[in-house]
Every structure is written in C-alpha cells, then in structure tokens.
Amino acid sequence: MISLIDLSKVPGLLLIFMRVTAFFVTLPLFxxxxxxxxxxxxxxxxxxxxxxxTIDVPVILLDETFILLILKEALVGLLVGFIAYLILAAIQIAGGFIDFQMGFAIANVIDPQTGVQSPLIGQYLYTFTLLFLLAVNGHHLLIDGVFYSYEVIPMNQVSIPFGEGSIAEFVVFTFNKMFIVAFQMAMPVVGCLFLVDVALGIIARTVPQLNVFVVGLPLKIFVSFVVIIISFGMFSILVENLFEFMLVTMRDLMSLMGGA
Incomplete structure (x- = not known):
C-alpha cells in the first residue's frame, strides 16, 4: 500500500485527512x-x-502555504458538518416547544450522544430521526458530501471568501429556516394544546369549584400524546424534507466557500 502512494502527494493526503477528520467532529451521528x-x-x-x-490530488509543497491550507481544510470540514448539525437541531427545538406546552419543560434528560441536557419529547423525536436517517442510508449521503466538496472547494485553494458576506448571510438564512421547520413540526401539538388551554380557561370561569390546575396537567399530557401519535405520519414527511434541505444546504455552503 505504501508503494502505491506517491511521496510527492503525501501533503495532499494529509490535507484530505484533515478535512475528513474536521468534518466528523461536528457532523451528526459521527x-x-x-x-x-x-x-x-x-x-x-x-x-x-x-x-x-479517487480524486486528483495535486502536488503541494511543504512551505508556509501548507499551514494555511491545513487551517482552511479544518475550517471547511467544521463548517460543513456544523451546518448539517444546525439543520437537525430543529428536531430538538420542536421538542422543546412541545415540552413547554405539555409541562415537561421542568424535566430534562441527558443526551448520551452529546452529553448535554435535552427536552424529553425532543430527545424522543431526535432518536427517531437518527434511526430514520440510518434506515434511508442518509449517513452514506453525508459521507458523499465530503467527496463532493473537492469538486467545488479545490485542495490547493488557500482562502475562503468570508469577506463577501455571502457565507454569513447564508448561515443566518439557514438558522432562520431551522426555526421555521421546528415550528412546523411542533405546530399540531402546540395548536391543540392552545385550544385545551382556552377550554380550561372557559371551564375555570364557568365552574369555579373545579381546580383546573389539577385537571389541566394530566389532560394536556394525554392530549399531547394522542396528537403526537396521530401526526406521526406528517412528522415522517417533515423529517424526509428536512434531510433533503440538509443536503442542499451543505452543497450550497460548499459552493459559496469555493467561490462559486
């Protein structure tokens, strides 16, 4: 295997290893x-x-430019993986919206995958999303994104056009889109719980003897689980659209970093 590697292209191999490793630092699931x-x-x-x-590795000299190339490769891998993680964070945000209305926001669980606290329903939906990602071989498409990145971001490209402001604007747009998707996912449950709150408010005014605080919490939990079960088909469609949006976002970000 060593004899098959051209020694003049070993710096290129190191740059590939840097981009792939940085990509896996922030990429979901990996x-x-x-x-x-x-x-x-x-x-x-x-x-x-x-x-x-597989790719055409150029001959790169070990000089001061090589250090800049290493930093650029690490930045490319981190940004592309982060934008993919940012999209999937919509699942956690949607679960946070639902937990807040259900009354589960007081109890969080430790996510063993990231080591941070996450909402109960958000963790459940996120686990389902990861299983769906594996079922449709979405992790293969994420790895394919690393290979595709060399078509738009050449290995010998020293700088990334951050000064034009298009990359920052694109990240802000993606952040905004993430909240819109999270709101769409949580809207069925949150909307039904809003109607339950209105009904409980009317009952509290008409029947003052009834303690709505005692009745309201288990009622909202029951209604939430019923609506989640009913709307699970729609949630699967939203997750599928979320994967497509994630792949398109990764491709567009790589095009911007490549100066396209």
Missing part, C-alpha cells in the same frame, strides 16, 4: 461521544486513503 475516538480517527484515515486514490 461526532457523538458514544462512538470511540479511536474508531473516528481510524475511519477518517481509511476514508481519506480511499479518497486519495
């Missing part, structure tokens, strides 16, 4: 702490070696 670090590094090295024999 960046979680329940995946051992040794496996992440080994898989990144194996994938970088496959890409070395």
């Amino acid at each position: 960046s979680y702490r329940n995946m051992p670090t040794q496996h992440k590094i080994g898989f990144s090295a194996f994938l970088a070696l496959l890409m070395y024999f």
Whole structure:
C-alpha cells in the first residue's frame, strides 16, 4: 500500500485527512461521544486513503502555504458538518416547544450522544430521526458530501471568501429556516394544546369549584400524546424534507466557500 502512494502527494493526503477528520467532529451521528475516538480517527484515515486514490490530488509543497491550507481544510470540514448539525437541531427545538406546552419543560434528560441536557419529547423525536436517517442510508449521503466538496472547494485553494458576506448571510438564512421547520413540526401539538388551554380557561370561569390546575396537567399530557401519535405520519414527511434541505444546504455552503 505504501508503494502505491506517491511521496510527492503525501501533503495532499494529509490535507484530505484533515478535512475528513474536521468534518466528523461536528457532523451528526459521527461526532457523538458514544462512538470511540479511536474508531473516528481510524475511519477518517481509511476514508481519506480511499479518497486519495479517487480524486486528483495535486502536488503541494511543504512551505508556509501548507499551514494555511491545513487551517482552511479544518475550517471547511467544521463548517460543513456544523451546518448539517444546525439543520437537525430543529428536531430538538420542536421538542422543546412541545415540552413547554405539555409541562415537561421542568424535566430534562441527558443526551448520551452529546452529553448535554435535552427536552424529553425532543430527545424522543431526535432518536427517531437518527434511526430514520440510518434506515434511508442518509449517513452514506453525508459521507458523499465530503467527496463532493473537492469538486467545488479545490485542495490547493488557500482562502475562503468570508469577506463577501455571502457565507454569513447564508448561515443566518439557514438558522432562520431551522426555526421555521421546528415550528412546523411542533405546530399540531402546540395548536391543540392552545385550544385545551382556552377550554380550561372557559371551564375555570364557568365552574369555579373545579381546580383546573389539577385537571389541566394530566389532560394536556394525554392530549399531547394522542396528537403526537396521530401526526406521526406528517412528522415522517417533515423529517424526509428536512434531510433533503440538509443536503442542499451543505452543497450550497460548499459552493459559496469555493467561490462559486
């Protein structure tokens, strides 16, 4: 295997390894702490070696420009993986909206994948989303995004056009779109719970003897679970559209960083 590697292109192999490793640092599903670090590094090295024999690796000299190229490759991998993680964060935000209306916002769980606190319903929906991602081989498309990045962001490109402001504007637009998708996912449950609150308010005015605070919480929990079960088909469609939007967003971000 070593004899097949051109020594003049070893710096290019190192740059590929840097981009792939940085990509897996922030990419959903591959960046979680329940995946051992040794496996992440080994898989990144194996994938970088496959890409070395697949793409046209230019001859890069080991000079001061090589340090800038390493920083650029790390930044490209981190940004592309982060934009994918930002899109999937809409699931957690939608769960936060639902938990706040259900009364579950007082209790959070520790996400074993990221090590941070997450809402109960948000964690459930996020786990379902990851399983759906694996079922449709979405993780293969995410890895394919790393390979596609070399078509729009050349390895010997030293700088990224941050000064034009288009990348920052694109990230803000993606952030805004993430909240819109989260609101669409949570809207059936939140809308039904709003009607339940209105009904409880009317009951509290007409029947003062009834303690709506005691009746309201279990009623809202029951209605929430019923609506979640009923709207699960629509949620699956939204998750599928979310995956498509995530892949398109990754492609557009890489095009902007490549100066296209």
